[in-house]
Amino acid sequence: MATTEVQFEDHIAHHGADDHDHDHEHHDNFITKYIFSTDHKMIGKQYLITGIFWAILGGALSLIFRLQLGFPEMQLEWLRPILGKWITETGSIDPEFYLALVTMHGTIMVFFVLTAGLSGTFSNYLIPLQIGARDMASGFINMLSYWFFFLSSVIMLSSLFIETGPAMGGWTVYPPLSALEVAIPGSGLGMTLWLVAMSFFIISTLLGGINYITTVINLRTRGMSFSKLPLTIWAFFLTAVIGLLAFPVLFSGALLLIFDRSFGTSFYLSDIYIAGEALPNVGGSPILYQHLFWFLGHPEVYIVLLPALGITSEIIATNSRKPIFGYRAMIGSLLGITILSFVVWAHHMFVSGLNPFLGSIFMFLTLIIAVPSAVKVFNYLATLWRGNIIFTPAMLFSIGLVSVFISGGITGIFLGNSAIDIQLHDTYFVVAHFHLVMGSASFFGLMAGVYHWFPKMFGRMMSNRLGYVHFWLTFIGVYLVFFPLHYIGIAGFPRRYYSFTNFDAFSGFTDLNMFVTVSAFITFGAQFLFLFNFFYSMYKGRIAPLNPWRSNTLEWTTPLNPGHGNWPGVIPTVYRWPYDYSKPGSEEDFIPQTVPYALTPESNLPHEDELVDREKEQDAIVVDDNQS
Amino acid sequence: MFEIIIGIGALLVLLIIYMIFRVFTLMNVVKGNDKNQDDERVSVNNKINAWMFMAVLFLGFGLFFWYSYTRFDEYVLPVASVHGIEYESIFWITTAVTGIVFVLTHILLFYFPFRYRFKNDAKALFYPDNTKLEIAWTIIPAIVLSILVFSGWRVWSDITEKAPDNAEVVEIVGYQFAWAVRYPGQDKQLGDFDFRLIDAENQLGMDFTDKASFDDFIPQELHIPKGQPVLFKIRARDVLHSVFVPHFRLKMDAVPGMPTRFWFTPTKSTAEMRAELNDPEFNYELACTEVCGRGHFSMRFIIVVDEPEEYAKWYAEQASWLSQNEEYLAKIPVELREVAMISAGIEDKTKKEIKEEVKASF
Known part of the structure; x- marks a missing residue:
């Protein structure tokens, strides 16, 4: 820590000729500071708080349907004050509302928590701080991005309260079910609100995404080449690229669905006889929607996963006190995943009636994407090997992420294999798979990020002890919830079933379903430890040191509570990669990115010694710049 | 009945959380840790967490193998079709291959944190890359996956080929x-x-x-x-x-x-x-x-x-x-x-x- 401060002051002294005027301190009022803020840090926090709200709601919805699955006989009359007519006269959940719960749980978790809550929070918060920028490329667009998200949230939330109920066709909202109100009541106003909310959500994501990309490309500080970027930034950058390319396709898919629903077109509808009449629509194809949806839907998995992997890479390296193993391979894997994520979407459609030849192609492409994922896991393991590991709660969540990423990734090899997918498709095996690899992994990344950057966000420390208890309950909890679902899935239990009593084949596992439900309640309950810790520490936590984790990255060179513009005085220059931990010869076990090689002759590697001269030239240019 | 079970469960959990708290707090008071956290880079918690990884590893695998073995007949449905037999064989080959990877990676993932937990006199190994190793663990998974894909593809082709005329x-x-x-x-x-x-x-x-x-x-x-x-x-x-x-x-x-x-x-x-x-x-x-x-x-x-x-x-x-x-x-x-x-x-x-x-x- 001492080193950092000295270096930091050094740099201010070094670039003494700085002419950047920072006296124009902003005096924000409440509205411009906390509500319509254009400061990336505040926008990041807004995303985080909104994401937390959605996470609690999305989790609570899952508890209600878990009650139905675990204890189908249970009297739920006590939920009537909240759910009203969705509790039937016999005191159980209405089967249609059950589908609504499943749909909204999925929509909320995938988009509002793990896309907006994760990418929105950390891309906004960390990109300028870690690349050395004063703010995002466009603070205004950034603000718009949050407020479109907020508008989308309000609309999606309101759909929960309307009489015909929210969307009920599953989070993928496949037509014709989602297009015809006579098919299910949720496809009426609820579905309209879903589509409108998603359209605003997509706009928000795109506005955010172009900002992240522009900022990373254009606003990196002096010396911060792409090969010196922390892996977090690489991950956020590529996530934004995926989002920018994939979300417009969902937008077009949603738009066509709106046309089919409201203007009588037949993009997805054909040959339908429902509610006693044959519909006039001919020539459309429900499969077209599936292609459009999964062209986003699959990259979406990586949109929620990559930021978590980026965050984890940073945290594991920092707390193992070791450089991340295979920095270039990590970037290569991220790039590989980014590109391949666009050519695997049809593995969600192996049994949709897709041409079997296409199925073969997508099976090959899908299993290729497992290779970069495997490389990432091995690199994490190699990073832990012979480290000097400090278990902060963030570190625990990162190790937890690697674990659930392996467990969930492995089952992806089953599902990506079209022959095996025939049996497992749309069973609980799939539920187990994506809740581990996408849900839990991203959630763990989110948690790790919050624990790690909380001191920077709020200037105070969270309680480690509460964090430990939270981690172990959550970690063991998610395994107890999701691992048993593999067995239920192998046994063929289909997803989105209100009850299994109609089938002899699915009459077993009542004990296991009960166990899963109880585990889900405990795991959900454990999250309140985090909430308490989060809000309590925000006001009452121990004041954080400037660099509590002895980390190398730039954000820890800012003041404790960075103001508008992040760095008072000049933005520090970057001389080295972010992973010089435990470098042989160096006294401290970390060397921040702002320390020139000239100051560390004792630890420089041979090729780094050569860089010393170039540093001098670089700094000379800086001085010239300032004089001119 | 179930409500009562859930209620008791929830109560127990709260109680456990509270007890863990008290123990932590008291331990820290005894050791005087709570005041001067800044002096020590890690507290006794580091050791507890390291051991937790080992405990979870053994208990987790114990539970996994026990349940998978004892309940086998419940979760594996009998097969009643020709291609179902082919399906079962690639399913179980995939399970075996991935199961080995699952177990090995988890042993490493949980053992390393335990073995290399922070020690004041230790220093982590500065080991930023090893090209040979990385190429190896790119190519080996690629080969294994190719084998799995090809066997899957054969079964898929069999299943999806044109139906016989006498069907x-x-x-x-x-x-x-x-x-x-x-x-x-x-x-x-x-x-x-x-x-x-x-x-x-x-x-x-x-x-x-x-x-x-x-x-x-x-x-x-x-x-x-x-x-x-x-x-x-x-x-x-x-x-x-x-x-x-x-x-x-x-x-x-x-x-x-x-x-x-x-x-x-x-x-x-x-x-x-x-x-x-x-x-x-x-x-x-x-x-x-x-x-x-x-x-x-x-x-x-x-x-x-x-x-x-x-x-x-x-x-x-x-x-x-x-x-x-x-x-x-x-x-x-x-x-x-x-x-x-x-x-x-x-x-x-x-x-x-x-x-x-x-x-x-x-």
Whole structure:
């Protein structure tokens, strides 16, 4: 820590000729500071708080349907004050509302928590701080991005309260079910609100995404080449690229669905006889929607996963006190995943009636994407090997992420294999798979990020002890919830079933379903430890040191509570990669990115010694710049 | 009862959390840790967390292997189709390969944190990369995955290849919220259909201008012969459905406007399966696996696998749909009515009677 401060002051002294005027301190009022803020840090926090709200709601919805699955006989009359007519006269959940719960749980978790809550929070918060920028490329667009998200949230939330109920066709909202109100009541106003909310959500994501990309490309500080970027930034950058390319396709898919629903077109509808009449629509194809949806839907998995992997890479390296193993391979894997994520979407459609030849192609492409994922896991393991590991709660969540990423990734090899997918498709095996690899992994990344950057966000420390208890309950909890679902899935239990009593084949596992439900309640309950810790520490936590984790990255060179513009005085220059931990010869076990090689002759590697001269030239240019 | 269990469970958890807290707090008071955390880089918690990894590793794997072994028969359904056997073999090969990876990586992932937990006098190894190692662990997974993909692809090709010409054809139609099946009748030709022709009786929209539909029959149960290839022609009337027969390892979506198909060969008759499972109540069941609305969970249809002779007998006994709904004769073009009556098996009436009936139905 001492080193950092000295270096930091050094740099201010070094670039003494700085002419950047920072006296124009902003005096924000409440509205411009906390509500319509254009400061990336505040926008990041807004995303985080909104994401937390959605996470609690999305989790609570899952508890209600878990009650139905675990204890189908249970009297739920006590939920009537909240759910009203969705509790039937016999005191159980209405089967249609059950589908609504499943749909909204999925929509909320995938988009509002793990896309907006994760990418929105950390891309906004960390990109300028870690690349050395004063703010995002466009603070205004950034603000718009949050407020479109907020508008989308309000609309999606309101759909929960309307009489015909929210969307009920599953989070993928496949037509014709989602297009015809006579098919299910949720496809009426609820579905309209879903589509409108998603359209605003997509706009928000795109506005955010172009900002992240522009900022990373254009606003990196002096010396911060792409090969010196922390892996977090690489991950956020590529996530934004995926989002920018994939979300417009969902937008077009949603738009066509709106046309089919409201203007009588037949993009997805054909040959339908429902509610006693044959519909006039001919020539459309429900499969077209599936292609459009999964062209986003699959990259979406990586949109929620990559930021978590980026965050984890940073945290594991920092707390193992070791450089991340295979920095270039990590970037290569991220790039590989980014590109391949666009050519695997049809593995969600192996049994949709897709041409079997296409199925073969997508099976090959899908299993290729497992290779970069495997490389990432091995690199994490190699990073832990012979480290000097400090278990902060963030570190625990990162190790937890690697674990659930392996467990969930492995089952992806089953599902990506079209022959095996025939049996497992749309069973609980799939539920187990994506809740581990996408849900839990991203959630763990989110948690790790919050624990790690909380001191920077709020200037105070969270309680480690509460964090430990939270981690172990959550970690063991998610395994107890999701691992048993593999067995239920192998046994063929289909997803989105209100009850299994109609089938002899699915009459077993009542004990296991009960166990899963109880585990889900405990795991959900454990999250309140985090909430308490989060809000309590925000006001009452121990004041954080400037660099509590002895980390190398730039954000820890800012003041404790960075103001508008992040760095008072000049933005520090970057001389080295972010992973010089435990470098042989160096006294401290970390060397921040702002320390020139000239100051560390004792630890420089041979090729780094050569860089010393170039540093001098670089700094000379800086001085010239300032004089001119 | 369940409420009480949940209540007690929740209470216990809260109690445990509280106890852990107290223990931590007291330990820290005793050691005087709570004040001067800044001096020490790590507290005793580091050791506790390291040990927790080992505990979770052993308990977790213990539970995993114990449950997988003892409950094997519950989660693995018996196989009753030819391709199902191929499916099982690649499923279990994949399980074995990935299971080994799962166990090994987890042992490393949990052992490293334990072994290399922070020590004041230790220093981490500065080890930023090793190209050979990285190439190795890129290529090895690639090879293993290729083997898995190729074996999967072979099975997939077998399953999806064209159905043999002698396959028994059955049409399965999904609608909210049930299934209907149609057989081609004696001519072994399914008649045309059109969704515009659907009405309260003609639920499948059979087109009676097509001669092939005269002898089609729509039974209440789906019968198929053991040991013969069977081709399901699948369609949906309203929204997406999906035909799923877990014992046959068979699944295919039913799509309105786009007929799909799946062929397979059943290997065990219902009677044989009942004997094997020692369950006289056993039936093959067809379920829906694509969310389709309120009754999605209740779309059950019974499939009966007969010995070939039994099947032939059953097949011959089925009365054509037309013979049970004679008023539809009126929809048949006049010049075809006679043919229709013969192939539908409406022979015991005189032509005159039919004509009167037809008139009456107008």
